[in-house]
Amino acid sequence: MILVLSGCASWDCTDITAERGKAGVRVQVVDTDGRPLGVTAAVVDWRLEPHPQLPSEGDQVRFRFRFDGADAYSNPAVDACAVDKERVTLGCRTIHSTQAFGPADDPLTGDDWLAVEHPEQVAGVLLIPNDQSYDGRTCAVDIKDGGGMHPPESPGRGDQL
Incomplete structure (x- = not known):
């Protein structure tokens, strides 16, 4: 018995990274x-202060953030980055809207920390608008169901924003 599959083509899996x-x-x-x-x-x-669990490491960046319009089901996430005066990243992390469970007078706020090597260089904290909550399969992981548009890579130290 010979099995012949007609009309079968190879999967064309393509990963695309959003800008x-x-x-x-x-x-x-x-x-x-x-x-x-x-x-x-x-x-x-935002402000510089020692992290309460690691005071011996000196000042780090403590920042407060707010998500307006998010619901408990969507949980959007953005990258937050400490930058110098020329908008060069000194440290970044992803923050999720579900981290915003601030005090009763402002429940949409949250706070987090950014560890940076040179806190004296921090001129501000910026957010990148791309939603980082989407965790779709890549072609490398799943050739059949992977691929498509993916969020951009999170910035690394030294990236210009």
């Missing part, structure tokens, strides 16, 4: 196609 949006103190969160999600993320404030 990184313009960083700012207040951004409209966008999906991988660049469409607004109806969510705004903003840096409320």
